Amino acid sequence: MIFKARYYISICPLLVILSACGSLLSKEQKMAAQSTQELIIQAKDNTRGAQYKTAISYYDTLEARLPMGSIAEEAKLAKIYIYYKDREPEKAIAEADLFLKTYPNHAYADYAWYMKGMIDYDRALSIIDKLLPPDRSRINPAQMKRSLIAFETVVKNYPNGEYAEESLQRAIFLRNNLSKSEMNVADFYMRRKAYIAAANRAQNVLDLYDGTPSTVDALYLQVKAYRELKLDVLANDRLRILQLNFPRDPRLSKL
Numbered sequence: 469m470i471f472k473a474r475y476y477i478s479i480c481p482l483l484v485i486l487s488a489c490g491s492l493l494s495k496e497q498k499m500a501a502q503s504t505q506e507l508i509i510q511a512k513d514n515t516r517g518a519q520y521k522t523a524i525s526y527y528d529t530l531e532a533r534l535p536m537g538s539i540a541e542e543a544k545l546a547k548i549y550i551y552y553k554d555r556e557p558e559k560a561i562a563e564a565d566l567f568l569k570t571y572p573n574h575a576y577a578d579y580a581w582y583m584k585g586m587i588d589y590d591r592a593l594s595i596i597d598k599l600l601p602p603d604r605s606r607i608n609p610a611q612m613k614r615s616l617i618a619f620e621t622v623v624k625n626y627p628n629g630e631y632a633e634e635s636l637q638r639a640i641f642l643r644n645n646l647s648k649s650e651m652n653v654a655d656f657y658m659r660r661k662a663y664i665a666a667a668n669r670a671q672n673v674l675d676l677y678d679g680t681p682s683t684v685d686a687l688y689l690q691v692k693a694y695r696e697l698k699l700d701v702l703a704n705d706r707l708r709i710l711q712l713n714f715p716r717d718p719r720l721s722k723l
Contacts, residue, residue, distance in 0.1 A: 476566040502531065515546065520554035541567075545576055548583050557587045579627035582635055585618035589638070609649050645697050647677035658689060665695040686715045691723055 502510070509525035516631035527543040527550075534540055544567045551560035564580045564587070571577065592611040619642065622635035654669035666689060673686035687710040707723060714720075 499523075504530065504539065504688055507533075508539070511546065512565040515550055520550045520552070523550055541571060541574065541576075544570075545579065548580060552583060552587055552590075557591050560587050578622050578631050581626075582631040583620045585622070585635065585638065586613045588612070588615035588618065589642070597669070609646060612642055612646055612649075616646065642704050643677050644680045645684070647673045647680040647682035647686075650677070651682045651689070654686070654689055658693060663693040663696045667697075683709070684717055687714070688717070688723075 476564045507526050507530050511523050514523035514526060524547060527547050531540050531545045548560050551563060560586060564584045567580045568577060588611045616639055619639040621630050621633040623639060626632055636683060650669050650673045654666045657666035657669060669688045670686035673682050687706050690706040691703050711720060
């Protein structure tokens, strides 16, 4: 009896391990036994139910089963969205890049570019920014620049697409805030009497974000910076452009 008791005790952990392995295998086998249509339904249902990791497993199974064709394409597109919603931006970007590399001329390539824009824009926002009204000109400019490139790609390459109008509005918003971000830096240098650095940052606004509301601020700052540097020719040139394009700016009377 002692031997039998020890035997039962010794095999219990093994039975637990085998049982767990059996459950894992049965889950995989169950998924493998489902029809393609059943997998699609499950993938979509889990996505709607915010069961994102489960949804990904179904889409992975679909891709493995049918690596070529429309179902695999739809699975890749769905995974971009799911990773985005599941707050896994790196994976979402990777899926979007892979999709665009694999299907550069796909009918939904504009969606992949649009999602790249959305992912990088959202990554630029902190939790505090989401809770409080943020000064978006102080948001991570590198991510905003990548977002701008993505949205501008949609507008340029897919002007009649579903995402063109929204991408245009977001691109305008980003250009305005990126230009303001450059002016924040220029003002910082100006206050510290780093006039060359200030003028150069203002020039970035004129070169990269011409036509934004910050254009007038960049010209005004350059007039002041060049005067401090005794570069009268450059100062007068910027003043002339300022007067020509913004004749009603109230700061002209101070120059």
